[in-house]
Amino acid sequence: MDKEYWNARWENQQTGWDIGYASTPIVTFFNTFPDKDAKILIPGCGNAYEAAHLLEAGFTNITLIDIAPRAIAQVKERFTGQQIEILLGDFFDLKGDFDLMLEQTFFCALEPSQRPDYVKQASRLLERKGGEIVGVLFDVTFEKEGPPFGGSAEAYEQLFEKEFTIRKLEPCYNSIGPRQGTELFIRMAYKNG
Numbered sequence: 001m002d003k004e005y006w007n008a009r010w011e012n013q014q015t016g017w018d019i020g021y022a023s024t025p026i027v028t029f030f031n032t033f034p035d036k037d038a039k040i041l042i043p044g045c046g047n048a049y050e051a052a053h054l055l056e057a058g059f060t061n062i063t064l065i066d067i068a069p070r071a072i073a074q075v076k077e078r079f080t081g082q083q084i085e086i087l088l089g090d091f092f093d094l095k096g097d098f099d100l101m102l103e104q105t106f107f108c109a110l111e112p113s114q115r116p117d118y119v120k121q122a123s124r125l126l127e128r129k130g131g132e133i134v135g136v137l138f139d140v141t142f143e144k145e146g147p148p149f150g151g152s153a154e155a156y157e158q159l160f161e162k163e164f165t166i167r168k169l170e171p172c173y174n175s176i177g178p179r180q181g182t183e184l185f186i187r188m189a190y191k192n193g
């Protein structure tokens with residue numbers, strides 16, 4: 001799935017993943033996260049509802065990236081005049097150093113063969129600051145061929161454990177209604193050395 005695939009999904013409004021608001025597990029996490037100046041990356045941001053919530057909550061250092069020009073055009077319009085970095089591009093080419101990377105239906109949108117590269121790229125983006133990936137991953141095997149592509153706690157543990165200390169990988173207690181029982185909440189910290 002490349003840029004053309006994703007942009008066509010946006011152009012044709014085939015955006016079934018879009019819940020229309022910031023997801024509860026992420027909102028709950030940030031309710032008690034103390035550092036409002038943390039440098040936060042939201043890859044595959046789509047409509048970036050989480051970013052709107054974070055700006056309202058006083059977070060000052062948010063970067064969005066999405067590969068689909070249509071998604072980024074919408075987001076740029078929505079956030080006009082606000083203090084936020086909005087990038088059109090491929091997550092895998094991104095350079096920078098972040099404290100936190102938010103995961104909300106981006107990992108599941110990638111081909112499973114790209115998962116090791118996701119882990120490598122996340123560790124590059126988080127290593128300088130000793131940052132963390134925070135958010136939700138699906139804990140389900142989907143009947144249809146993805147995206148979305150599912151997975152399991154065991155598989156994620158194996159995938160991430162070389163580069164990250166797994167601080168949380170547990171059934172999500174506060175998923176939104178339609179996703180209840182299908183998500184894991186994750187908090188994975190870049191492992192130094």
Ligand SMILES: C[S@@+](CC[C@H](N)C(=O)[O-])C[C@H]1O[C@@H](n2cnc3c(N)ncnc32)[C@H](O)[C@@H]1O
Pocket residue numbers: 006007017018019043044045046047048065066067068071089090091092104105106109
């Ligand atoms: C399933 S959607 C999720 C959007 C948003 N996170 C949400 O939950 O509503 C996946 C998004 O990732 C974007 N995307 C896919 N591959 C990408 C890549 N390599 N780099 C950046 N964005 C990508 C797509 O354009 C799409 O907007």
